[in-house]
Amino acid sequence: MNAPDTDSELRAAAAARQRATLAALRTALLAVLPPHCLLFDEEDTRPYECDGLTAYRQLPLAVALPENEAQVVAVLRACRELRVPIVPRGAGTGLSGGAMPVAEGIVLSTAKMNRIVAIDAQARTATVQPGVRNLAISEAAAGHRLYYAPDPSSQIACTIGGNIAENSGGVHCLKYGLTLHNVLRVRMATADGDIVELGSCGPDAAGLDLLAVFVGSEGMLGVVLEATVKLVPKPPQASVIMASFDSVVRGADPVADVISAGIIPAGLEMMDRTSARMVEPFVRAGYDTDAAAILLCESDGLPEEVEEEIARMSAVLARAGATAIAVSRDEAERLRFWSGRKNAFPAAGRISPDYYCMDGTIPRRRLAEVLTGIDALAVEYGLRCANVFHAGDGNLHPLILFDANAPGEFARAEKFGEAILALCVAAGGTITGEHGVGIEKLDSMCEQFTVEEIAAFIAVKRAFDPARQLNPDKAIPTLDRCAQYGRRKVDAGLFKFAHVPVARHA
Known part of the structure; x- marks a missing residue:
């Protein structure tokens, strides 16, 4: 035939x-x-x-x-x-x-595997199945005055299994760390169906630190079955400063100044005027919508600590040229300030049919430079961009606003996004802080990593999943793809794994 x-x-x-x-x-x-x-x-x-x-x-x-x-x-x-x-x-x-x-x-x-197995208040840990929602851990631990610190904006819906896959962060990750810093142990299944325990509930685990390899591996190395996470004491008090600035550059400059003053805020976030104006009618957080940029700086701890830290941060912000400084008067106002930041993504729908959220990370000292570069790119690509991000650790989330029904606009938004990530890499940063590579940033991986580094990533994938069964063709590009993208020269047979085929599951 x-x-x-x-x-x-x-x-x-x-x-x-x-x-x-x-x-x-x-x-x-x-x-x-x-x-x-x-x-x-x-x-x-x-x-x-x-x-x-x-x-x-x-x-x-x-x-x-x-x-x-x-x-x-x-x-x-x-x-x-x-x-x-x-x-x-x-x-x-x-x-x-x-x-x-x-x-x-x-x-x-793993949505149906949503049981909280145990809360150990004495050890300050929670053992949970992967389908447990992020916020549900804190709700379960609240009676012990404990909570789970990583708090991505989607925490009411996202699950701990997904958080582990993406190494999720949140507005409080500057002080309390990302998912990696808050997970002690993971029970996982390999692609072959073998069950493996990574990490330990003790101070350390013997052997290679495979837990650090697994967290953030985006579903390519195994499936989370159970996790033990750290719980931290709920601070007796927390207050947040909302500081206004008449330019984005002036708002970005004091971010590094706060850290260099020896202060590690519980949260340090920035929003530009476009972001504040799209959020304020949505949640009525009390934002200064006349400001070109606002910084949200939070302190938590004992009342005396919070009072001193708020005063020190206010002084730094005033010296940097803040046009207005407001401190939350009570817990309700503090939560309102944060609700605006956490609802920035859904609020984008009020001013644009569609948005495309990027996730580059840069050194704090380069914030003003990169934000100015993003403004120039917005003009070049003819698209609006709202900037809202974790300023304290340099994790940018530019929201590129576009209309998917307008011919060519999404393609332009993609190119705009690629250019932002290239700008982050050129500034000494990275293409993702917490959203992961997935399929979105495959080409940008070629922008950041060398041929040898990508080959090493492929080797790690092969060690866990030789048949490439789990989440294939994501997070790690083939070397051929990098060559086609134009960022690497790859000759046939010169580099190991250069020609791993794209289609493997016929």
């Missing part, structure tokens, strides 16, 4: 392969999961076609929703036998396409 040689024949052959794969997959998954834990119909799988980066979509063959770790292992082993790729998924709030399905693959959602 002759091989198909027309487009219609190729499409028909691909459709036949997919039907055969789906039939085998349905049989295999129904053998290890109850029917209510499986979704096959398009109307049921459609909500899983993307994560928070909705510009890129792919319908999965099926969605598995296991209820315990034995079922997770069974799904992994069934898919390994069929050579069907798997994309692990938490709540789907990620912003880099890390949880977008791959063609002819399934989504493995």
Whole structure:
């Protein structure tokens, strides 16, 4: 029989392969999961076609929703036998396409594994399943005057499994650290269905620090089954300063000054005028909408500590040229100030049909320079940009505003985003602080990392997942892709792994 040689024949052959794969997959998954834990119909799988980066979509063959770790292992082993790729998924709030399905693959959602296993107030730890919401940990620990510190803007919905995959941060990560600094132990399943414990609830763990490799690996190395996280005492008092500036540059300059003064704020965030004006009607946080930029600087601790730190930060901000300084008068006002910052992304819908959120990180001393560069890029690409970000650790979140229905605007927004990330790398920064690489920043990986570094990343992936079963073709570009992107010269056979094929799961 002759091989198909027309487009219609190729499409028909691909459709036949997919039907055969789906039939085998349905049989295999129904053998290890109850029917209510499986979704096959398009109307049921459609909500899983993307994560928070909705510009890129792919319908999965099926969605598995296991209820315990034995079922997770069974799904992994069934898919390994069929050579069907798997994309692990938490709540789907990620912003880099890390949880977008791959063609002819399934989504493995841990949403049903949402039990808080234990709160140990004496050890100040919480042991939870991956589907537990970030905020639910703090709610469960509140009776012990403890809470879980990492607080991404999506904390009411995002889950700890997803936080571990992305190494999520939040407005308080400057003082309390990212997810990596707050996770003690992870129980995970490999692509082969083996269960491995990483880290320890003790002061240290023997052997290589594989926990640090796993946290932030974006679902490429394994599936989280359970995690033990740190809890910290709830501060007796917290206050936040809202400082106004008449230019973005003047607002950026004192960020490094606060840190160099020996102060580590509980939070240090910045919003430009566009961000403040889109948020204020939405949440009525009390923002100064006439200011070109506002800084939110929080102090927490004992009342005496907070009073002193607020006074010291206020002095630094006044010397830097703040046109107004307001300090929260009570807890309700403090929460209002933060609610505006945390609702910046949804508020963007008030002024633009669509937005594209970037995630570059730069040295604090380069903030003013890079923000000026972003303004110039906005003019070059003819698109508005609202800046809202974790100023204290230099993690930028420019919101590029565009209309997906206007021809060419999304393509322009993508190019604008790539240019912002290139600007961050040139300033000595990195292409992501907390959102991850996913599919969004694959080309920008080639901007930042050398051929040797990318080859090392590929080798780590192979060590955990030799068949490239988990979340393939994300987070780490092939060296060929970097060559095609124009950032690296790669000759055939010169570099190890240069020609890892893109399609591996026929």
